Amino acid sequence: MRMIINRNNENNSQDYVLTAQRQLILETILKSCGPLDAKELFRIVSQKDETVSLATVYRSLKLFKEKGIIAEHRFGKNCYCYEIKQSMEHQHLICKSCGEVVVFESPLITEIINRIKNEKGFSIERVELCIQGICGKCQKNKAGQAEGQL
Numbered sequence: 001m002r003m004i005i006n007r008n009n010e011n012n013s014q015d016y017v018l019t020a021q022r023q024l025i026l027e028t029i030l031k032s033c034g035p036l037d038a039k040e041l042f043r044i045v046s047q048k049d050e051t052v053s054l055a056t057v058y059r060s061l062k063l064f065k066e067k068g069i070i071a072e073h074r075f076g077k078n079c080y081c082y083e084i085k086q087s088m089e090h091q092h093l094i095c096k097s098c099g100e101v102v103v104f105e106s107p108l109i110t111e112i113i114n115r116i117k118n119e120k121g122f123s124i125e126r127v128e129l130c131i132q133g134i135c136g137k138c139q140k141n142k143a144g145q146a147e148g149q150l
Contacts, residue, residue, distance in 0.1 A: 021045075021049060021051070021052050021056055021060070022056075022063070024045055024048060024049055024052065025041065025045055025056075025057060025061075025064075026060075026064065026069070028041060028044050028045050028048075029041065029064075029070060029082060029083065029084055030084055034083065034101045034102065034103045035081030035082060035083040035092070035103070036081060036083070037079060037080060037082070038054070038057050038061060038080070038082070041057055041061075041082070042054045042057045045057065061082055064082075065082070068085060069084065070082050070083060070085060071083055071084075071085045073092065073128065073130070075092070075094050075101070075130055079099075081101060083103075090103050090104065090105045091105070091106060091109060091128075091129040091130070091131065092128075092129070092131070093131050093132075094130060094131070094132045094133075095132075095133065095134055095135035095138055096133065096134060097134050097135070097142075098135065098137070098138050100135050102135075109127070109129060
């Protein structure tokens with residue numbers, strides 16, 4: 001079965017066929033436990049289909065982002081990660097050592113958002129919270145290395 005993604009914009013209306021490669025890319029994003037950057041996505045996808053190029057991954061990500069299928073998150077100056085758009089707001093913890101991204105939800109943050117909406121009369125369209133630090137695993141590795149140097 002071939003799926004078609006309809007793309008409408010002001011200048012033209014164009015349909016895109018969801019090719020086997022795009023399907024694989026989309027399925028990989030769906031199955032991921034958190035956001036993936038393009039190179040990690042390419043690494044995973046190319047293990048399953050050697051014909052997928054990094055350019056195909058980037059073009060597919062651009063298409064999926066334009067269609068509102070995925071969300072793009074910017075972590076730092078040059079780090080972009082992608083995940084399936086979710087209806088619920090969620091936040092990210094990012095390890096500055098290994099780069100792991102942990103997705104979490106917090107009712108306190110939702111409460112703050114609602115309070116701001118009510119108090120300021122502000123229509124909030126998007127909230128993105130990114131907390132950077134060092135994960136527990138990297139902290140243990142660092143502590144282990146320090147002990148070995150004594």
